[in-house]
Amino acid sequence: MDERNDNGRTEPARAPGSGASRTDGPAHATPPAAPPPTPRQPFAFSEADAEKQRGVRRMKATATGLLLFVALVYVLAKWAQHSGLGGWAGYVAAAAEAGMVGAMADWFAVTALFKHPLGLPIPHTAIIPTKKDQLGVSLADFVGENFLSEDVIRARLAPLDLGGRLGAWLADPAHADRVTEELATALRGALTVLRDSDVQAVVGEAITRRAESAEIAPGLGKALDKVVADGAHHRAVDLICTRAHDWLVEHGDSVMDAVQGGAPGWTPRFVDRKIGDRVYRELLRFVTEIRDMPTHPARGAIDRFLADFATDLQSDSETRARTERLKSDILNRPEVQDVIASAWSAVRAMIIAAADDDRSELRLRVRASLISLGTRLATDDRLQRKLEGWVEGAAVYVITTYRSEITSLITDTVAGWDATHTSRKIEAHIGRDLQFIRINGTVVGALVGLVIYTVSKAFGA
Known part of the structure; x- marks a missing residue:
């Protein structure tokens, strides 16, 4: 349930363990495990937002001016009605009265989205500031159910023709050259990051363990x-x-x-x-x-x-045992271990040289393989379906497995927003359109009031 703050504002009740509750113990009592997170502004209030806010204020002035105009019309129509200036005054007064009711009702509804009307803590008002976290959860659930479901993912991926488009792209020699160059750059980067001593130790241990485990x-x-x-x-x-x-x-x-x-x-x-x-x-x-x-x-x-x-x-058995002992003795000799470890340096130098040379056998074979793969993908329907099945399966697995983590990005982000700032931001973006609701409420209310008054007069009420 909601709690009342010191300013009379209604705020959402804090979940247990959030760090917001106070203890009544002595001053030296154990502090909470972690301080409550400081709300952060998710986005700056830019000049464009300020311009939109000025537009909102202009529309508010227009809607309020229309309300004052209708109120003035109501006063004048009532004066004319009491002065006996004609039956038309009753129709105008009824329309103006209903227009004021519609305008006030819609003003209350629009204002209640962003704050308490007239500062009064009326229940179910200031919806965005007080229900911000619940709105984040609802939005996350909506996204998870309607955008991150298996059926939606498969329906969106199926018509894309990923296999054919990828095949046609790879079959172009220029694109194959580009992919080959990127792969060579990535390979050089990976070999540069790896420390020779670490790789040599791993390679030596792997070869020795494999040799010792096999008779x-x-x-x-x-x-x-x-x-x-x-x-x-x-x-x-x-x-x-x-x-x-x-x-x-x-x-x-x-x-x-x-x-x-x-x-x-x-x-x-x-x-x-x-x-x-x-x-x-x-x-x-x-x-x-x-x-x-x-x-x-x-x-x-x-x-x-x-x-x-x-x-x-x-x-x-004796000959086999003696052979295994001889093998172990040879493998454990420092000279043999040095030869095994130095093999990585030779392989690394060979790979880097091949990656740097755009005419090396390694790069030419990779390029030819990419072009061949692209040609097959572009023409082989069975291979296209297989690739698309892999992509769809991978996408479905990632989305369905990590759906909660993905949607938690929405809930956690919204929970970290400052309520007042968020309300101002949202109002700047949609507030101008909401003011048309007030204007429409005034016009529609006046028309409905006129119809009701006319019907009543027609039946002698």
Whole structure:
């Protein structure tokens, strides 16, 4: 219910917890959690508003002048009626009297919208200042029910042909270039905002976590099994044998010195040289035969070893466990972590360079994809319907999910307005038209009064 303030004005009752109530406790009592919000003026009273207000005052003067004119006519008509100047005076007096009643009734109705008539706190007057918050709630409910409903949204979006219009727009190469440029600018901005250290930490952690969570032994075993089955490892064996042969030829003295150095001290020197030379020659012959003979038994042994190792990687639990431990040891080495982290810097530099170059493969592919998408959207009815369905679904979801937040913008904004200022603002905008109600009330009241008086006279009343 409404409360009476110290000036005799009626104000809306404040909701509990709004901070407007007072406590009767001692001065040191705990203050409210938050002070009441200070009403703010939602809009400045501009020069245009002042001009409109002057127009309202002119119309008020016109309506009031018409009321005074009708009152003067009433006085003169009554004087003429009592003076016996003719029966016409009664008709004029009746019309003037009804005109005054209509004018006063409409003056009361118009004035009651913005303030208390004559300053009297008559119930259901000063509607806008006292019912401002309720009007905000009603307006929000009206907007929510009639503008933010699913049926209204779909009805408004359906005839727009969003898919076809967007497709035709994107199919234009100039527009595709513009979108590509904007995307490149956004990409450069995003990469500039991101700190390399943060991204490197995230990338390194993601790669490490992913690698540690996935067991690599079975995959390696399958890959190795296929490599052995296809004979793809033969080239690696050829390369190793060739390199080993070349190394032995180049470092023969080192091999013989190593053999002689491992001989017992009691053996003669020439025996050590003979043994070293024999070992070197046999080793060189063995490597040469492996290199030159595709069917050498050592190559078959390598094939069997790799096949057995591939099987163990897939089925032997101990081999798989050792492989996982080796993987963890490698991943946790600082050098490997540095390589993983530095990958972001290389990728970032590559992306920025591609975004800056309008002839880069990245931008050319994006541009071509946009034009292709636009062409398909412009010609493919099924794709158009799918896109429009997505847009409608997204719009409906956002509006229906956040309808209360959207309409609360109206209620909260209206609640924060200063009542007096808001009333002046509204009156400046619609007050001039409302004064025509007073003028029409005067004219219509006079006509109705004249008709009633005429009918009464016609039936002898």
